Amino acid sequence: MRILAIDTALDACAACVATDASDDLLAQESMVLARGHAEALLPLVERVISRIEGGFESLDRVAVTVGPGSYTGLRVGLSAARAIGLATGVPVVGVTTLSALLAPLLALNGDGLIAAAIDARHGAVYLQAMSVGEGIVVPPSLLKLDEAVERLGAGPLTLIGSGAPALAAAAKSRGVEAEVAGTGAPEIAWVASLGIVADPAQAMARPLYLRGPDAQPQDHARLARQ
Numbered sequence: 001m002r003i004l005a006i007d008t009a010l011d012a013c014a015a016c017v018a019t020d021a022s023d024d025l026l027a028q029e030s031m032v033l034a035r036g037h038a039e040a041l042l043p044l045v046e047r048v049i050s051r052i053e054g055g056f057e058s059l060d061r062v063a064v065t066v067g068p069g070s071y072t073g074l075r076v077g078l079s080a081a082r083a084i085g086l087a088t089g090v091p092v093v094g095v096t097t098l099s100a101l102l103a104p105l106l107a108l109n110g111d112g113l114i115a116a117a118i119d120a121r122h123g124a125v126y127l128q129a130m131s132v133g134e135g136i137v138v139p140p141s142l143l144k145l146d147e148a149v150e151r152l153g154a155g156p157l158t159l160i161g162s163g164a165p166a167l168a169a170a171a172k173s174r175g176v177e178a179e180v181a182g183t184g185a186p187e188i189a190w191v192a193s194l195g196i197v198a199d200p201a202q203a204m205a206r207p208l209y210l211r212g213p214d215a216q217p218q219d220h221a222r223l224a225r226q
């Protein structure tokens with residue numbers, strides 16, 4: 001299987017082409033990018049595809065990060081992935097940002113609890129926690145820092161993601177041992193790896209927001225329908 005993976009959920013714009021026959025990527029490109037995903041993504045994907053034999057026609061699947069993450073970034077990535085899937089006639093699968101962050105740590109078969117934490121602002125994080133022995137301990141959730149520490153228990157904790165430093169500080173203030181393993185966006189190779197093993201019937205390419213938009217309509221300003 002040959003898969004195109006796309007990630008625009010957080011502060012990166014990345015794409016790669018991978019196969020299930022090798023751990024080596026056929027092509028990849030990634031850039032740190034807080035804004036401007038819409039302008040950067042399609043040229044980046046075209047550069048990646050130009051480096052592989054057979055181009056878009058050689059793809060068997062497309063994978064894309066579905067969140068949690070930036071509303072704008074998610075829409076950009078999902079729109080591009082769906083368009084490519086439609087044009088090439090291949091399935092498109094969704095990979096959660098939290099799972100992509102957790103994957104390399106779980107691959108190490110480390111002891112203790114591993115948690116992915118993405119900064120959700122306002123003293124909150126998007127959180128998912130797993131262990132090799134217990135599987136999912138905390139499902140994808142939006143939690144205040146104190147509540148997140150309570151859900152994670154007595155530790156020790158290994159944390160990854162943009163919310164990891166704040167969560168580690170909150171944990172240590174309660175006497176819980178916590179180590180930060182990384183703070184960046186997911187590695188695009190892991191998005192591809194998870195996309196290869198995903199079931200297209202279950203891993204739908206739909207946004208995982210975990211909360212509603214900050215901007216809400218004002219009821220008193222609405223116009224009555226005729």
